[in-house]
Amino acid sequence: EAGVTQSPTHLIKTRGQQATLRCSPISGHTSVYWYQQALGLGLQFLLWYDEGEERNRGNFPPRFSGRQFPNYSSELNVNALELEDSALYLCASRGRNPEIAITTGELFFGEGSRLTVL
Amino acid sequence: AQSVTQLGSHVSVSEGALVLLRCNYSSSVPPYLFWYVQYPNQGLQLLLKYTSAATLVKGINGFEAEFKKSETSFHLTKPSAPMSDAAEYFCAVTYGIQGAQKLVFGQGTRLTINP
Numbered sequence: 001e002a003g004v005t006q007s008p009t010h011l012i013k014t015r016g017q018q019a020t021l022r023c024s025p026i027s028g029h030t031s032v033y034w035y036q037q038a039l040g041l042g043l044q045f046l047l048w049y050d051e052g053e054e055r056n057r058g059n060f061p062p063r064f065s066g067r068q069f070p071n072y073s074s075e076l077n078v079n080a081l082e083l084e085d086s087a088l089y090l091c092a093s094r095g096r097n098p099e100i101a102i103t104t105g106e107l108f109f110g111e112g113s114r115l116t117v118l
Numbered sequence: 119a120q121s122v123t124q125l126g127s128h129v130s131v132s133e134g135a136l137v138l139l140r141c142n143y144s145s146s147v148p149p150y151l152f153w154y155v156q157y158p159n160q161g162l163q164l165l166l167k168y169t170s171a172a173t174l175v176k177g178i179n180g181f182e183a184e185f186k187k188s189e190t191s192f193h194l195t196k197p198s199a200p201m202s203d204a205a206e207y208f209c210a211v212t213y214g215i216q217g218a219q220k221l222v223f224g225q226g227t228r229l230t231i232n233p
Contacts, residue, residue, distance in 0.1 A: 042225035107221055109161035
């Protein structure tokens with residue numbers, strides 16, 4: 001069974017440009033989470049999508065946005081890139097088994113997309 | 119708000135020595151707690167989880183953690199660490215009412231294994 005896949009693996013942009021990152025969850029998973037891992041800042045929660053809707057977002061400006069498609073894959077868009085947006089962006093998915101997922105919250109992570117803003 | 123604190127951003131031990139990584143949580147509801155490991159240039163991998171069953175949880179690669187409610191702690195231990203355990207370790211807690219969950223991560227502890 002394929003795990004969570006993310007693309008691209010690496011992305012280099014310049015200030016002011018836009019970046020689009022993509023995530024495919026594990027088959028059967030309906031929830032997708034995005035986290036930012038910037039150097040020295042740990043994992044910061046960005047966005048949570050479930051069943052095609054945004055359920056929660058972290059403390060990030062509106063230029064961070066995304067969506068979830070009918071097949072549950074997800075896209076993260078970062079507009080007007082700034083130098084401090086350079087980070088590893090991790091996507092994770094979670095199943096919706098009411099006996100497991102809702103109570104344990106275990107997430108399955110992809111290997112991340114490293115965004116470098118010059 | 120629920121939070122997780124990992125004591126020590128860097129821990130260094132000798133190869134074969136005991137590893138102890140500390141994690142304390144704050145939660146007003148019964149927590150579910152996790153330890154994840156991140157090897158260089160990789161995503162996060164689940165090591166173990168506590169879900170209100172046994173308080174001593176055994177995970178992969180010989181790691182274990184003990185949930186202590188009185189101390190609000192969930193420290194990660196391994197009796198003897200090989201060089202391959204060098205990585206960053208994250209403690210996480212999940213909270214929230216049904217349907218509003220998300221994982222909250224600690225800042226991470228970088229484990230260095232010295233030969």
